[in-house]
Amino acid sequence: MKKANLVTNQNKSVIKGSKNLEISAEKNFLNCMIANDTPRKLDFLILVIETLQINANDSILLKAKEIGLSDDFSSRVQFWKMRCSNPLRNSYTFSSLSVMQINSLVELISSMAENLYPLIRQLLSTKESKTLNQERWYLFSSRLKVLIRERMNLQRSYIDTLLSDENNEFFRELLIILSLSCGKGGASRLKASLYHQS
Amino acid sequence: MINLNYKFIQNSSSLELAGMPDVSNGDSEDTIGILSSWTLKIIGSPLLEGEKVHLDNLMQVILQYSRSYISGIRKTFTSTKNLVTISPFGVSHKLLLNSTRQGVKPLEIILDDSELSDLTRCLDLLRFDSRFNIKWDINPDIPFSKKYILTNISNSRNKSNFFYAVIIFIVTCSFLLLIPTNNKFEKIESTKQTQSL
CATH class of the missing domain: 1.20.5 (Single alpha-helices involved in coiled-coils or other helix-helix interfaces)
Known part of the structure; x- marks a missing residue:
């Protein structure tokens, strides 16, 4: 008792x-405001998740259900509409993300990153064999570039530089963000990086 | 006395903490309220151990550095008691640990991105673990100001872009100045126009 x-x-x-x-x-x-690059950053992070996991869209929606997120994550169309707030997309809708949507996306990305952490870690590690690492990076960057070509506005010079960059600096930055945003602590870190003090 | 041991393992890092419940604070049997010791194993580096102050300093520095790193800022951070320092080291990160014991040389550990995220995850798990009723001396994750981000992000590429732009502007202007203007041609044109009228 x-x-x-x-x-x-x-x-x-x-x-x-x-x-x-x-x-x-x-x-x-x-006293904080949403940073200008927040929709772009969130969309690219989801794009990296899609690169690392085949059929990631289904598992993202399932994860959203598991966590108990809002109706925005109930259908693929709603989810796609949210992602279209990225101005670099082909189908940019001139819309912006609400604070609630950002919080939900942060939670979702951080829990997806936790599941994919072993893969992310492998790509970031410098202590494994160089040839193996190069092969992994080749597979990862080529798949990500295919997804970027499919969905982003290729007339944008930023996208052009991303596709022509052989060092994959931006892709590495995205992987670092994902690796540091795993779990509860990671989610609060990621959320803080999407805002700035006014 | 109940001695409790909890371990957090994340690939290359494993953090083990030992302590006991603080009965005066109303801690339950499985809650650590008083930390007696901790050990941190990072693969490829010596075993680290210390007291709560040392762990506080380590947490301050690693969590602040990771917070900055996620925003694209790579900057040196030193803990309040100067026990721990972390700074960018090429593509990797250098962790410098000063011992409080006299005659012990500072320890240097080089971490790559994967090891840094392992260590950060270990410390994250600890700070949000409900089995610990300990107040950690760490800063909360706060958004940075625009000014702070602009001053701290390494804009070497942007600066060089501006420098190249100025050089190109000066060179093209000097070339344009060297081109001779054809004044005669203009005069003939103007006279022809007046005749037709």
């Missing part, structure tokens, strides 16, 4: 603790 009381008290304190953390996290974003 005592033990049961102890457990319930402990659970209450954990819930209180998590609520306090959420409140303090919300306070940190009081």
Whole structure:
């Protein structure tokens, strides 16, 4: 009986603790604005997830259901509409993302990154054999470039430079962002990077 | 006394903490309220151990560095007590650990991106673990100001672009100045026009 009381008290304190953390996290974003490159960054991060996992769109929607995200993630069309806020897309809709949508996308990306962490880690590691690493990078960058060609506006000079860059610097940056945004701590880090103080 | 041990393993990093519940603070049997020791194993480097102050310093530096790195900023960070420093080292990252014991040389560990993210994940797991009722001396993840981002992002490429633009402008202007103007042609044109009228 005592033990049961102890457990319930402990659970209450954990819930209180998590609520306090959420409140303090919300306070940190009081005088903040969404950064200009946020829709672009989020779309490219999802594009990297799609590169690393075949049929990632289905698993992203499933994950969204698991986490209990809003109706924006109930259908492929709604999800695609959200991604079309990226101005570099072929089908740019001149729309912007709401704070709620950004928070949901951050949560989703961070949980997807957690699942894909072993693959991301392999690509970022410099301590494995060079030839193997080069092969992995060749596969990854060529697949990502195919996806970029399919979906992005090729008349944009930025996209042109991305496709012609042989060092894949931007792709590496995206992988680093994904690796550092795994889990709860990673999600709060990623969220902070998508805003700036006004 | 109950001694508790918890371990966080992330590929190349493994963090082990030992401690006991703080009964005066109302901690349950499986909660660590008083940290007695910790050890950190990073593959390819010596075993690190210390007290809470050392772990606080390590957490401050690694989490701040990762927060900056995710925003594209690579900058040196030193902990409040100067025990831990992390700085960019080529493509990798250099972690410098100063011992509080006298006569012990500072330890240098080179981490690549994957090892940095492993270590960050270990520390993330620790700071959000409900089995620990310990107040960590770390900064929250706050958005940066625009000015901070602009001043700290390495814009060497942007600066060189501006420099090249100025040079190209001066060269083309000097070439244009060298081209002789054909004044005679203009005069003939103007006289022809007046005649027709």
